Amino acid sequence: MVYNELGRTGLRLSNLGFGASSLGGVFRSIREEEGIEAVFTALDNGINFIDVSPYYGHEKAETVLGKALRQVKRDRYVLSTKVGRYGKDGVNTWDYSAERVTRSVYESMERLGVDYIDIINVHDVEFQTDLPGGLQKVVDETLPALVDLKQKGLVGHVGITDLQPENLKWVIEHSDEGTVESILNFCHYALNDTLLTDYLDFFEQHGVGVINASPFSMGLLSDRGTPDWHPAPQPLKDACARAAAYCREQGYPIDKLAIQFSTSLNPRIASTLFSSANPKNVLKNIDYVNEHIDEGLVKKVQDIIGDQMFVRWKNS
DSSP states (O other): OOEEEEETSSOOSEEEEEEGGGGGGGOOOOOOHHHHHHHHHHHHHHOOOOETTTTTTTHHHHHHHHHHTTTTTTTOOOOEEEEEEETTTTEEEEEOOOOHHHHHHHHHHHTTTTTTTEEEEEOGGGGGGGGTTTTHHIIEEEEEEEHHHHHSEEEEEEEESSSSSHHHHHHHHHSTTTTTEEEEEESBBBTTTTGGGGHHHHHHTTTTTTEETTTTTGGGGGSSOOOOOOOOOOHHHHHHHHHHHHHHHHTTOOOHHHHHHHHSOTTTTTTEEEEOOHHHHHHHHHHHHTSOHHHHHHHHHHHHHGTTTTTTOOOO
């Protein structure tokens, strides 16, 4: 496993990180015991970075992860969770107010069984654009509340996440220098879309560490294919399905190529998060990352995706 510096935080993250959304049954139902074992498998095989959110499974992911972390020494992992996006009884809610995000951190710590969170993120800031105050509220209210918790020693570093990298850039530009210490962006450093690279110079100029997520583009780049709810347009889904079929013909699963691409070809990205509640799949992906990538196949796959490269969709 390779370990990279996350901006100026002093944290060193494994280049492959464990995204705990799957522990909340976000993609499919899970067996809790198996999910806990998946966490142990990740940690025992070199992964030291774990990311979660109270939104995933409407608190279930944090609860299951907490059962695993209570059995692990605290110095074995770097823990990231989020504030601002929630859900209950199947209903999604957003609240970026100082009061709610502060309370959210304490609630997450209780579920996770920790007294300290390494990275606290404002979750999917684009949803605040449709709420009173817009993104300016994240700058004026949400982030200062998290900085206050940092000063109290409850969190180590403050970050923001979003699907749209331009929103991340805007928040950094309008915040005091050093407030935002890391960003988490998903689906924009993958085989079908490398938009994130257009922003790396900006993030580095501001000392902001970069975390990538969803190397499989939420199922686009997998043999299983996309779930019904996937928001990508159909032509992109069809192009990725053709690319997956080609990889199968070569005896090289597109899942393998996708996760290798996201973790091996750009050292400026500190870590790439994937999610699985299956210990065997966790180990399989770690093995993939430790193998040499077929760069010729990367070019062929991107040629097959063709004019659907860089096609975007709205967060959901």
